[in-house]
Amino acid sequence: MALTQAAQTRYTKPVLVAINKPFDDEDGLEALRSHPLFSELTGKDLQHLIQQSRRVRLGHHQLLYRQDMPAHNFFFVLSGRLRLYRLDSSGIDRTLDSIAPGDCFAEVMIYADPPRYACYAEALKSSEVLMIPVKAYQDMLESNPRYAQAALRHYAKRAVSRFHDLEIMTVQNARDRLIRYLIDLLPNGAEEGGEVELPLPKCLVASRLAMQPETFSRILADLRSNGLVRVNRSRLFISDPRRLIEISQ
Amino acid sequence: MALTQAAQTRYTKPVLVAINKPFDDEDGLEALRSHPLFSELTGKDLQHLIQQSRRVRLGHHQLLYRQDMPAHNFFFVLSGRLRLYRLDSSGIDRTLDSIAPGDCFAEVMIYADPPRYACYAEALKSSEVLMIPVKAYQDMLESNPRYAQAALRHYAKRAVSRFHDLEIMTVQNARDRLIRYLIDLLPNGAEEGGEVELPLPKCLVASRLAMQPETFSRILADLRSNGLVRVNRSRLFISDPRRLIEISQ
């Protein structure tokens, strides 16, 4: 059974309607080309897709779409940062994902039935996204079935990563969830330590990990006082990941 | 960074190695045909795929694969029931999914790189699964690119459903997580009430929802005493889903 979402009608932030400029800048094109969903496309096919797409500028906190809205487009982040979240009817805001330049989001909508966004998407700072019509991508896939391989690889990876996110959330205590979250942020091969930039403000990381901001702050203070992390705003330096993993049990 | 899994070497349940009979029964074929990943296949292609697959019988609690094991096969459930779970090094067992006849699992491994299982899979009761070589499916997709559309639809759906699972887990209190879990189990269109069968023993539902079995039991007892559900072993009757949703806030 589906939960109906009373919050949808109460939420008053403006949803983006206006369509902005076509997409024509070189840097953005480069970024797009290096995404698995687009890298296999011939120059011509990519051009055609881009022609049907629009570049959208978003201001700080501006809403791109709402949950349950019909999904006619999916998105590619050119600059800035966004977050995906849900609201329940009591107004509690739960962060589900953060999205950086070079990432795609809502791309599963290409095959959703019915095509409705599963959450809200808003800019965390001023951002630019490429808005790609679902239909345009569908048509392209249909006329070039071999592109589907790349899409499949991407979708499979997405499913695995969501599975992994779910796995973190079945960890019962807040400290261990936070530790695992931090370990995941560490780049591969940083077994000897490394710096991590939180992709969200601390209060939203807390929401993502199903804890209160106060709890987040206290856990981090505790890790800091035990010499496990050094904190500098949203940059954390993790000197000994192995020790961190050890204590998370 | 990836967490290394000390538990892997400690866990002693036998992993299935023996290969069982080829797959040839009619009922199973029917079930397979109605799964989106296979429904579009021509009889010949399906036959060929089946010839390369094996039917595997699993006893109660028998392990099918371990997390981090190389993944050369994916699976389709013919009968019985399985669950996916992870173990952390302290031996805590966290249930991530339950799988019923007619479901596929580990199918994202077709595109994983490197192909290693992300969790353990074990039978919850005596079960039969079809073991399909990843390579066989890959080859088939390669020679019939149009089948990729069906696979894409399936993968997209999988990603959406994992996203939804994640969403439930960001709900901070145990009671509301349980309520949402129950609502999701209700068949569509059961707004006026309906019966739900827990797909897992209660203690594993608890683990899936990141709570203790005692907590699960107390919450259910509380819902029962408020006339919100009637409980009969693993069958729950939910008389007024709307009221249940209302109080979950």
Place this chain on the structure above:
DNA sequence: AGAACACTTTGAGTTAGATCAATTACTCCC
């Protein structure tokens, strides 16, 4: 520069849920 605002931290008190322990109910097997 200073006001307004948003985010973060810290403290104190409370509570939801974990833990420990004991009992009851099922299920499977001989």
Place this chain on the structure above:
DNA sequence: GGGAGTAATTGATCTAACTCAAAGTGTTCT
């Protein structure tokens, strides 16, 4: 049918994390 083993429930504590409140700390805007 009786005994072993597992799952579920119930009760009594205890503690991790929530809530409320207030004080810092940045950041943005005029």
